[in-house]
């Protein structure tokens with residue numbers, strides 16, 4: 313990323329209104345430029361451990377940001393990519409669903425992977441596979457996209473049906489979380505992504521009525537489960553039964569809106585995360601994080617900003633956006649995390665030795681920057 317076109321740091325301060333707008337536009341261009349011909353969004357083009365792979369989680373949030381910014385075709389090409397992957401695995405999904413429904417669920421290793429090669433394969437590299445959240449998030453993003461553009465889900469209905477079956481049959485299984493850790497737990501952010509996705513497609517008229525009913529019943533069960541076991545001190549907890557705070561639960565507040573920001577749980581979650589994980593605008597994943605030393609993640613700063621925006625606090629939202637902007641390098645590339653406030657500095661080198669320097673650019677960081685920039689009016693929706 314040394315393309316002079318992206319030298320955004322000459323000229324205005326990156327944190328001025330003009331600088332923020334410029335970085336948001338650059339982010340859209342960067343994602344368009346790096347989106348694969350297949351529709352896949354690379355997590356990071358350069359980072360050793362992510363190169364060549366696309367995650368449903370990252371990708372769905374990236375597609376949502378591109379959709380919100382007016383890059384409709386880019387988002388749709390990603391949804392087509394998701395749909396192809398799911399349809400190609402139809403037999404596997406049918407097997408997972410029928411085994412789950414007969415009380416004999418398949419082992420984790422037979423569930424869908426978390427990330428895929430651009431061609432849609434599993435890839436050769438070992439990964440912390442079996443994570444459910446991305447399949448919910450893609451449902452949410454595609455439904456949100458059709459709502460935004462006043463169209464319907466027909467183009468993706470076959471893949472949506474498979475996903476709804478997959479999630480309604482398996483939502484309660486423990487799996488790895490957003491951070492690809494703690495596979496033995498049921499994570500609140502994972503549940504929130506699933507419920508938001510099921511709600512979003514079920515309230516869209518393109519689904520068959522039986523499937524709609526299944527989706528709504530499951531999302532209601534998920535809400536009940538979270539209310540009973542997924543709260544601690546009134547805020548969303550890291551996993552069912554845990555008292556810890558995790559910034560991935562910000563997504564349940566905004567943009568997913570499962571526990572809206574003006575409500576008690578949404579408000580308490582923003583407050584708890586602000587109190588324990590937000591340092592000057594830079595948000596940590598969770599207090600015990602040691603990945604690359606446990607730094608601050610600009611994408612999480614933007615999630616918190618989306619929460620503030622949903623509360624009507626534009627100034628705080630803008631502060632979050634500015635903090636994220638300041639993590640960009642001289643080419644405008646946003647990293648996965650920065651090490652200016654580390655939770656465990658003794659762990660940084662171990663990760664650098666293993667995987668090299670922190671991922672930069674990370675497309676998900678750019679996406680959340682775009683999404684918040686649109687929300688606070690720093691980026692006007694681009695002409696389609």
Ligand code: BGC
Nearest residue numbers: 355362367369370490491492
């Ligand atoms: C993060 C995941 C993310 C992946 C690709 C991992 O380090 O924990 O949340 O999906 O990187 O960006």
